[in-house]
Every structure is written in C-alpha cells, then in structure tokens.
Amino acid sequence: MTIQTPLSEYRFDPDAENAGIDAALIAIEVARLLKEDRTDEIRQFLETLELADTAALIEELDEASDLTVMHLLPLHDQAELIGYLRPSSQVSVATRIRKRDLVALMTAMSHDERADLFKQLDEEAQEAILPALSKAEREDLRRLASYEEWTVGSVMTSDYAVVRPEMTSSQAIEALRTQALDAETIYYAFIVGESRELLGVVSLRDILTARPRQRVSEIMDTEPVFVRVTEEQEEAARLIARYDLLALPVLDENDRLVGIVTADDAMDVSEEEVTEDFHKGSIVQPLDMSVAEATIATLYRARIFWLVLLVFGNIFSGAGIAYFEETIAAHLSLLFFLPLLIASGGNAGTQSATLMVRALATGDVRPTDFGRLLARETLIALALGLTMAFAVSVIGVWRGGPEIALVVASAMVTIVLMGALIGMCLPFIFARIDRDPAAASGPLVTSIADVLGVVIYFTIAARLLEL
Amino acid sequence: MTIQTPLSEYRFDPDAENAGIDAALIAIEVARLLKEDRTDEIRQFLETLELADTAALIEELDEASDLTVMHLLPLHDQAELIGYLRPSSQVSVATRIRKRDLVALMTAMSHDERADLFKQLDEEAQEAILPALSKAEREDLRRLASYEEWTVGSVMTSDYAVVRPEMTSSQAIEALRTQALDAETIYYAFIVGESRELLGVVSLRDILTARPRQRVSEIMDTEPVFVRVTEEQEEAARLIARYDLLALPVLDENDRLVGIVTADDAMDVSEEEVTEDFHKGSIVQPLDMSVAEATIATLYRARIFWLVLLVFGNIFSGAGIAYFEETIAAHLSLLFFLPLLIASGGNAGTQSATLMVRALATGDVRPTDFGRLLARETLIALALGLTMAFAVSVIGVWRGGPEIALVVASAMVTIVLMGALIGMCLPFIFARIDRDPAAASGPLVTSIADVLGVVIYFTIAARLLEL
Incomplete structure (x- = not known):
C-alpha cells in the first residue's frame, strides 16, 4: 500500500x-x-x-x-x-x-x-x-x-448487536460475526425479551472468556446501566464517561430497548456541551449550529439579550457614581483609580466563578462542599486583595499622596474580597435554584462587582477623606 | 442478584x-x-x-x-x-x-x-x-x-493485546482469549516485529469477520494512526476523537510500540484540557491538581500573577480619565455613563473572544478563515452596537438631554465595535504567535476594551460638547 x-x-x-x-x-x-x-x-x-x-x-x-x-x-x-x-x-x-x-x-x-x-x-x-x-x-x-434535538433519542442509533440468552458463548460469537458488517458495535451485545424489553448486556470480552458451552444468560449483566430515550443527551454522555462504557442501552418508558449511544457519539455530545458552557460563561446563548456556519442574524440574537440586559444592570454603577458626585468633584484624582479598582473586583470574581463552575461541572466539588470552600476562598481572596492593595498603594502615594493611597488600598482589599466571594457563591446559588451554574459567568459577576465596587470605593473615600 | x-x-x-x-x-x-x-x-x-x-x-x-x-x-x-x-x-x-x-x-x-x-x-x-x-x-x-506529567507516556498503558502476523484469524481469537484477563482492551490487537517495531493493528471486529484461515498479516492495517510517546497528551486525545478509535498505539523514537492510549483515558485527558482552557480564559494559571484538593497557596499562586498584571494594565484607563479631567469637571453627568459604556465594550469583546477561542479549539473555524469572519463580525458588532446605542440614548435623553444622548449613543456604537473586533482578533493573534488562543480571555479583552473605551468616550464627548 x-x-x-x-x-x-x-x-x-x-x-x-x-x-x-x-x-x-x-x-x-x-x-x-x-x-x-x-x-x-x-x-x-x-x-x-x-x-x-x-x-x-x-x-x-x-x-x-x-x-x-x-x-x-x-x-x-x-x-x-x-x-x-x-x-x-x-x-x-x-x-x-x-x-x-x-x-x-x-x-x-x-x-x-x-x-x-x-x-x-x-x-x-x-x-x-x-x-x-x-x-x-x-x-x-x-x-x-x-426525537427532539436535545434528547438521548436524537443521538442514539438502532443498529445494535443482539444475542439470545439461551445461546452458548460460541453461538453468540457466531451471531456477532454475522452482525459485524451492519452493527454500530459488536463489542457489546444486547439481550432482549419477546416485547424487546432489555434483559441484559454482555461484552464480547466476557463472551470470549466464558467457557464455550456457557450460556449467555449465565454471563450477561442483568442490571446494566441504561438511560431513557427522552432524557437529555448529556445524561448519556455522563453515564458513558462515569462507567467507562463503549455503548449505553437506551430504553423507552416501557423498558423496551430502542437504541444505544456509543462512546464516540458521547464524546461529540460532551464537546457540544462544553461549547455551550463556554458560550454561556461569556453571555452567548446556546447556538444549535456551528459558529463557522451561523448567520449574522443567529449570532446577533444569541448575543444581544444579555448585552442589553447588562447595560441596564450597569446603570446602577452609573447611579452610584452620580450619588457620590460631590466627593468626586472635591477629589477628582479619585477617578484615576476607579477603572483599576472595579476591574480588579470583576477579575477576581471571574476567576472564582470559573473555578467553581468547572469544578461543579466535573463533579470535582459538590454543592455540599460550599461551607468549606467559602472559608478557603475568603482566605485566598484576602491574600490576593492584600497583595493587590500593596501594589496599588505604591501608585496611590505617587499619584495622590498617603491619604489617597490609604483609601485606594482599603478599597482594593474590600472590593477583591467582595468580588471573589460573589464569584464563588453565584454558581452555587444557580445550582441551588436549578439553573445551569455555567451561566454564573464572568460578565454577570463583573457587572455585579462593578456596582458594588463603585459604592465601596466612594463610601470609603467619603469616610476617610472627610475625617 | x-x-x-x-x-x-x-x-x-x-x-x-x-x-x-x-x-x-x-x-x-x-x-x-x-x-x-x-x-x-x-x-x-x-x-x-x-x-x-x-x-x-x-x-x-x-x-x-x-x-x-x-x-x-x-x-x-x-x-x-x-x-x-x-x-x-x-x-x-x-x-x-x-x-x-x-x-x-x-x-x-x-x-x-x-x-x-x-x-x-x-x-x-x-x-x-x-x-x-x-x-x-x-x-x-x-x-x-x-514520563513527564503532560506527555502521552504519562497516560498510556503497556498492557495491550498482541497477535502475530502469521496467525490465522481463529488462532488470533484464541490468542486474544488468553490475554483477555490482563489486557486493557482486546478489541484492538497489535502486531509487532522482532525489536517491537509496530507492524500493524487489527480490530477484533476485523478478525471475527475474516475467513477462519485468513492470516492476520492479510487483514491488519499496516499504516495505523499512531502517536509519539513524548508528544503532548492532548495530541493522543485529539487523534482518538478525530478517528473514532478505541485505542491508539504509542511509539518511541525508534518506532517501537511502547504502549497504547485507550478512549476512556483520552476522555479524561480532554476533560483536563477543557478545564485548563476554562481556567486560562478567566486568567487562572493551569493547576495540576483538582480544585477541591488544591491548597490556598496553590490557588493564590495560580491567580495573583494576572490579577496584578491587569491592575497595572488598568492604570492606562485611569490615565485616560485623568487626561480628560477638564471635560469631566465641566460635564460631571458624563460619569454616569462611564461604567455602562466601558462594560459594554468588554462584554461584547468577551463574547467574540469566547466564540472564536472555542471554535478554534474544536476545529470549527481555522486561522485561514480570519478574513471572512472579520467581515461577519464587523456587521454583527455594528448591529449589536446600534441596538445598544438605541437603548442607552433613551437613558441619555432622560439623564442629560439630547446632547449627552448623542455623545453616549455614538460612543456606544464605537466602543462595542472596537470591543468585538479586539475580542475576535486576539485569539487569532495568539494562534499566530503560537500561544494558546484560550489565553485571549475575557479579563484581558475587558482590560484592553476598558482603556480604549475611556479614550473613545471622552474624545467623542470633548468633540461634540465643545462644538
């Protein structure tokens, strides 16, 4: 060749x-x-x-x-x-x-x-x-x-291999041989009853290692992992990953075998799901097509909703600034530090949110871990805030003298701590109210941190500078 | 049971x-x-x-x-x-x-x-x-x-099944039967020469469908897909996903078979890689352990670098504001719209960056698609910017009259367009200079959009209001 x-x-x-x-x-x-x-x-x-x-x-x-x-x-x-x-x-x-x-x-x-x-x-x-x-x-x-697009039914296939329970292992091998050209996989064989109800699953490995006269009914797994045809396709992908399966049987509401999901299709589903999580995490609504092939109108619709919503959310930041107009007018040099402070809160919050969103998605942490993680996050955020306060106080002394430096440094610690805690809590709150934690995204956290950052900064400034 | x-x-x-x-x-x-x-x-x-x-x-x-x-x-x-x-x-x-x-x-x-x-x-x-x-x-x-942690060697296993080229298919089945207890998989069998060089791969399906007297050498794939032991583990995962393999042979520099990577291990590698991309995308440096088990010091180290770097980056935004101090002092109501405008640029940019990062990672778009995508992005960003300008001009009229509304609306279109284009270009630039596009993240895009947003907003304001 x-x-x-x-x-x-x-x-x-x-x-x-x-x-x-x-x-x-x-x-x-x-x-x-x-x-x-x-x-x-x-x-x-x-x-x-x-x-x-x-x-x-x-x-x-x-x-x-x-x-x-x-x-x-x-x-x-x-x-x-x-x-x-x-x-x-x-x-x-x-x-x-x-x-x-x-x-x-x-x-x-x-x-x-x-x-x-x-x-x-x-x-x-x-x-x-x-x-x-x-x-x-x-x-x-x-x-x-x-089957609807998001269901297990939409990703399953019906060309699975079948053996009968009374077959000996050598007969089962023969049966698989004849199905090898058409079946999606012959490495798992399925055993069904008269009305196609699933009786068991057996792997070709188990068939091969059985004694030649042993019957399929003796070696099959009678309580195999399965998924319902109407469940979300992600469910099938999760089961296949969790149990290291090559194929997963799909049952209808009457326990009849209607198809299988194979491991390679599960990988595709996982990839789609990850893409969806990435998009949600940056306020893009799920596309049901490839980004390369999406039209301008599709992308516009997927993006405009959250963009406009956050414009209105950010009005609160503006209102916060307007509320402190007098303090600002008296100390215009405070404005120099505004972008840097509110951005830091948003950045620390984005980090925390992403760490939690991903850890929840992979099962690395669980909703019940919340208390322990909150304590840890508080300590980390304090350490981050203090380091950043130190960095920013140097600039503060240079730009506005020791008083401004003190205001900016205190604001930095508070804002970073607040941002990080919001970023950490939001995914757990979303999980609690049965929404996808992936939507507890950077831009959302950043917007909340912006509003609070403005308020915290100018409140501290007003207190310390008017003393 | x-x-x-x-x-x-x-x-x-x-x-x-x-x-x-x-x-x-x-x-x-x-x-x-x-x-x-x-x-x-x-x-x-x-x-x-x-x-x-x-x-x-x-x-x-x-x-x-x-x-x-x-x-x-x-x-x-x-x-x-x-x-x-x-x-x-x-x-x-x-x-x-x-x-x-x-x-x-x-x-x-x-x-x-x-x-x-x-x-x-x-x-x-x-x-x-x-x-x-x-x-x-x-x-x-x-x-x-x-083998080092990130290499193919670190995820491969050496308990693969072997058959000899001169075996008939029935002999090969017998050989696989005896290896079934110890081998990681028997659904792919590997054929090696005297010095363990890889001669071919054959699937159990092909063995089963061959005639009983047919020899392995006649049915094996002599040019199988393989990966080198020293390459990055992601390479193995990509090959397995691309070619729908159950196992991938791993060769050393002398073409000797040293192991295989199985599909379930590839899924774990992909999951790790996705987690790394999520983290990079929110300026967290890769952790080589689970988030749940990471210590405070580990998480601090992974997060502080970019946080401090972006503090210094945001000084430019502050400098921008300081530069326009006179305009601001004359029109303090401009400040109301500052957070909303710069946040919108960052949000639109985050959307574009994430869409491109993920599309590049999945192969949905390619670096060569850049021109076509840029044209499309420009149109989408214009549509988004105009919608948001409309929304914000209503608030503008209410807060500051028609003049301010005009300033804010023009700034919104320009800032959203600029943010979206930066967000779209950055991943391609990173790919071009051989850096991971995943690092072209939300916070980075947001910081750049912040600086430019300040400059654009106040430049437009200074021009229009001083006329």
Whole structure:
C-alpha cells in the first residue's frame, strides 16, 4: 500500500487547528490530478487515508470534484465518510447525487447518521427517498428522526448487536460475526425479551472468556446501566464517561430497548456541551449550529439579550457614581483609580466563578462542599486583595499622596474580597435554584462587582477623606 | 442478584453534581450496617453496584470502614476500583493496607493506573514495593512512571493485546482469549516485529469477520494512526476523537510500540484540557491538581500573577480619565455613563473572544478563515452596537438631554465595535504567535476594551460638547 504519487508527501496534522490547512493543500493537488484524469493515483492515495481525513479533503474540493472523488471509494466507505462531513456538506452532497445513489448510500449508512442527514433534507427530498427504502428501514428512519434535538433519542442509533440468552458463548460469537458488517458495535451485545424489553448486556470480552458451552444468560449483566430515550443527551454522555462504557442501552418508558449511544457519539455530545458552557460563561446563548456556519442574524440574537440586559444592570454603577458626585468633584484624582479598582473586583470574581463552575461541572466539588470552600476562598481572596492593595498603594502615594493611597488600598482589599466571594457563591446559588451554574459567568459577576465596587470605593473615600 | 436490604432503595444519580450526594447517603447506611456486623448485606449490595459507584461510596466512608468495605470485593474488582478513587484517596488506601495486600493489588491493577499511584507514593513506600514485584513488572512500573506529567507516556498503558502476523484469524481469537484477563482492551490487537517495531493493528471486529484461515498479516492495517510517546497528551486525545478509535498505539523514537492510549483515558485527558482552557480564559494559571484538593497557596499562586498584571494594565484607563479631567469637571453627568459604556465594550469583546477561542479549539473555524469572519463580525458588532446605542440614548435623553444622548449613543456604537473586533482578533493573534488562543480571555479583552473605551468616550464627548 505504498504510494509513489507526490501526494504521499502530505500528512494530516491531527491538531484541529492545522488539519484543515493540510486538507486545503492536498485538495489543490487532488484537483490538479483530477484535471489530468489521473484518478488511479487519487484512488491509491485515498486508500492510505483515514476516512476522517478523506472527509476533510472532500470539504475542500469544489462541487463536482467532491462527488468524483467520493465515488472513487467503495459504497461502504462512502456511507461511513458521509458521517464525517459537516451537516451542511452532507446536505449538499445528498442533494447533488442521483436519487438511486442516495438511497443506496442511506441504506448503507449507520442508522443514527442517516437519521441526522434525513432531518436536514427539505421535505421534497425526504418524500423522494422514503418510498425507495424498505419498510423496516423507513420506519426506523422516521422513528429516529422524530426525537427532539436535545434528547438521548436524537443521538442514539438502532443498529445494535443482539444475542439470545439461551445461546452458548460460541453461538453468540457466531451471531456477532454475522452482525459485524451492519452493527454500530459488536463489542457489546444486547439481550432482549419477546416485547424487546432489555434483559441484559454482555461484552464480547466476557463472551470470549466464558467457557464455550456457557450460556449467555449465565454471563450477561442483568442490571446494566441504561438511560431513557427522552432524557437529555448529556445524561448519556455522563453515564458513558462515569462507567467507562463503549455503548449505553437506551430504553423507552416501557423498558423496551430502542437504541444505544456509543462512546464516540458521547464524546461529540460532551464537546457540544462544553461549547455551550463556554458560550454561556461569556453571555452567548446556546447556538444549535456551528459558529463557522451561523448567520449574522443567529449570532446577533444569541448575543444581544444579555448585552442589553447588562447595560441596564450597569446603570446602577452609573447611579452610584452620580450619588457620590460631590466627593468626586472635591477629589477628582479619585477617578484615576476607579477603572483599576472595579476591574480588579470583576477579575477576581471571574476567576472564582470559573473555578467553581468547572469544578461543579466535573463533579470535582459538590454543592455540599460550599461551607468549606467559602472559608478557603475568603482566605485566598484576602491574600490576593492584600497583595493587590500593596501594589496599588505604591501608585496611590505617587499619584495622590498617603491619604489617597490609604483609601485606594482599603478599597482594593474590600472590593477583591467582595468580588471573589460573589464569584464563588453565584454558581452555587444557580445550582441551588436549578439553573445551569455555567451561566454564573464572568460578565454577570463583573457587572455585579462593578456596582458594588463603585459604592465601596466612594463610601470609603467619603469616610476617610472627610475625617 | 436482587437485594432485600434497605440499601436497595438508593440509586446513584449519574449527574456529577448529585452522584456524590447519593454516595454520602448510602455511606451512612453502610456505616450503620457495618457497626451491626451485617457485612453479608453490604457484600450483596456491592454486587449490584458499578465499580465507579462503589468508589464514590468508599470516598464517603471514614478510614477503617473504607478498607473493610473494599476488602469485601474480590481482588480483581479491588484493583479496578482503586483506579476510580481520587488520587489522594488512592494514596490514603495504599499507605493504610498491609504491604502484602498492596503488592497483590498493584500486580492486579492496570499498568497505567498503578504507575500513576506509584508516582504519588513517597519514596519509602516506593522502595518497599519495588522488590516485592517481579522483574518485568518492576521495569514496566519504573518506565511508565518516568514520563513527564503532560506527555502521552504519562497516560498510556503497556498492557495491550498482541497477535502475530502469521496467525490465522481463529488462532488470533484464541490468542486474544488468553490475554483477555490482563489486557486493557482486546478489541484492538497489535502486531509487532522482532525489536517491537509496530507492524500493524487489527480490530477484533476485523478478525471475527475474516475467513477462519485468513492470516492476520492479510487483514491488519499496516499504516495505523499512531502517536509519539513524548508528544503532548492532548495530541493522543485529539487523534482518538478525530478517528473514532478505541485505542491508539504509542511509539518511541525508534518506532517501537511502547504502549497504547485507550478512549476512556483520552476522555479524561480532554476533560483536563477543557478545564485548563476554562481556567486560562478567566486568567487562572493551569493547576495540576483538582480544585477541591488544591491548597490556598496553590490557588493564590495560580491567580495573583494576572490579577496584578491587569491592575497595572488598568492604570492606562485611569490615565485616560485623568487626561480628560477638564471635560469631566465641566460635564460631571458624563460619569454616569462611564461604567455602562466601558462594560459594554468588554462584554461584547468577551463574547467574540469566547466564540472564536472555542471554535478554534474544536476545529470549527481555522486561522485561514480570519478574513471572512472579520467581515461577519464587523456587521454583527455594528448591529449589536446600534441596538445598544438605541437603548442607552433613551437613558441619555432622560439623564442629560439630547446632547449627552448623542455623545453616549455614538460612543456606544464605537466602543462595542472596537470591543468585538479586539475580542475576535486576539485569539487569532495568539494562534499566530503560537500561544494558546484560550489565553485571549475575557479579563484581558475587558482590560484592553476598558482603556480604549475611556479614550473613545471622552474624545467623542470633548468633540461634540465643545462644538
């Protein structure tokens, strides 16, 4: 499988930031070979590529070339490749190939991926495909496509491997062998009763290590971890991570097995969830599409709500300043320290909030740890505040003399302590009132710290300077 | 495997935030049964638990009870259980059980987990264990423990399954059967040459679907994806996610197979990396331990550097204000809008920065997309700025009349646009100069936006009001 083409010089950088660049370079070379009709060389090169890389390459090719290259692969690989393409590219490919080819492709695709693709197609395209599928496939497709976007149902697949409880382990191996081409995984096999209720799960490892005559019913796990089809998809991802599973059975409300979620799909779900947490943490409302493909209107809507809300929140800071106008007018040099003080409160608060949000999300700390953590945070914030007060008092003496320095240093300790404690408490409060702690974000903490910072600073200034 | 004890009423909530609470409740019940010497009931209950849940339970028990409960499990389960405990709990257990038990436990543990535990032990404990192990185990332990914390070597394991190229597929299945108890996974088998150089990889699925007489050499993948032992651990996680692998071979500089990274370990690495990104994004320097277990000094050190640095950065905002002292003294009502305007620039910038940081990290956008994204961001920021200018001009008219409203509205559009563009560009600049885009964080963007916000606001005010 060695290749002599110049393509062989290229390799894919697994770093997400660079893999796309490699794909773009390779695409130029492939487009050149296509023009010269050297498809054999391209086919040879494709054989050395992983399908994920081929997909990245296909994304880079222009329309027409991408289909030509895709068709160089055997059908089974094409079906797998589709799943690696971006949703919009999948639709683009699906609408440009012949209907017969699309039906063949969708029949060969894994059940969850074809349901995802089907959902993206417009009604006309959907209606064109359905009659061409077998009845079983059509029902499966309709059912999988019917689950709401955020549910376990929307990420599960129905092509799981099945064995019967009365099979011996050698018979079970034989049964898995016959399902190996179509099943999403054969490393876990599922045992269901007459009305498809889940009786147990057995791993291929356990089947292999059993005695050849031992029956599946003797080695299966009869109380496996499972998830309900209507629960949030994150639940499935959490279970798979917590119990180190390769696949998780999904049951409907009648305990019937309706699908499985595999570990690689769980990783995708986790990645989406993390992205959502990052966005929430910077007051961007969840996007249900990729940032690269989002329209201006979508991004505008996701961002404007909190921005405007915080404008109104910040009116309180302005009101605080207005309230102290006399003190400020008498000591205009106080203004020099205003940005620095209120920013410090917000920064310390952002640190505390993020540390807690993430620790709560990973289960590193629990809501019940609150008291202990609060005590620790108070000490840390005091130490941070004192260090920063020292730094700022040096500037204070230089800019406004010892009196101003004293005001600024005292304000700094108080503001940092206040900011850090607000930042720490907010995620716990959110968790308590059943909201996502991730929304206890930097900008929200910063806004609260701003208001209080203004009040604290000028109150201290008014007291100390008027003495 | 049904249980009649009251324990059976309890179940573990898979949500990370709640699982700990369940464990605490169950621990109280288990402690009560222990006092009454009803160990059989506990043993029966443990049989129904997944090991991850048993570990959570053990974390909640006091010293002595935890060992008693652990010893109710068979050795093989104990060895697996240890890996689910927190590092500090692992060390606590290891230092409290008898040396003979510890040696038995470490012999049964998976190679990567025992190396991690070994590294945590003090030298005395290390020296006590080593002579009791077999020479091969000792060398394996020393080697795995020798890799630096952030490398692929530190997360790989050496108990991978091996088959020989000349084996038929039935012989390969037989070979995997005999390795099933000790190998980390038997779903991928590795083929190595005389000096342990990697010749290929074959999945158990491919072995099963091959004809019984077909040889491993005919079905193995001779150009598998691999990673170098000295690369960053994130690289392994990225490859596993990109190519949907269950295990990734790790090669040394001489192309010898030295270990594998499994998908579940890759998930842990990704989670650590995400946590690091969250922390960087809120100016907390990477912690190499859990937040719950970090000391005050550790957290102080991780937080103080950027806090103080940004204090000095914010001096520029203060200097900006001082520079416009005359304008401010003449129009003190301008101060009312100062917090609101500079906060808006920071908030819009934080949104843009986070959207880009995360999109770059997931490969959703690439550095080469910069131009297109900049154009889009400019339009979005203009739309956001205009909306916010409208909102704020209403307050402006109310607080200071139409002139002030005009100043504030123009400043808002300019500041939001500027904030958003800085927030968008910074991650790309960081990527360009080979720094982690995650460090292009909210607080950093906010500080820059603060300085520019002050200057923009008062420049516009000075121009418009002095006309």
